[in-house]
Amino acid sequence: MTHQPKFRHVLAIAGIAAAAGLLAGCGDPMERMLASADQRAKLVAAVKRRPDSARPLFTELASNDTTRAVVMEGVLASGPARQELLVRAARDQGLLDGILTYAAQDPQMRAHVTSLVQGMTLGGPPNP
Secondary structure, eight states: OTTHHHHHHHHHHHHHHHHHHHHHTOSOHHHHHHHOHHHHHHHHHHHHHOGGGHHHHHHHHHTSHHHHHHHHHHHHHSHHHHHHHHHHHHHOHHHHHHHHHHHHHSHHHHHHHHHHHHHHHHTSOOOO
């Protein structure tokens, strides 16, 4: 019976190791998914297949300063998305008025906008 304490010790160590192994697999499944490039790609593919899921996702991303900045950087860096944004802004009088109002508040942009408008008024190209 002198081997029994060693056996208990071995069992205790094995139990601790097994528990540690189980705990390593625990945690937030979303965090584990986002940590994997492959899983993130699958998530993006799933959202692309279901455009109706993009709106609530975008709404959440746009509601936070940090994630909104990342989304806007992505939109402006993407040629097709940037072009779509420009077309929609050009067709929306209220949005275009807002853009010009903000641009006119910055002295350098104000001079640029004035030059563009003068060029359009005169029917020629804008002054540099």
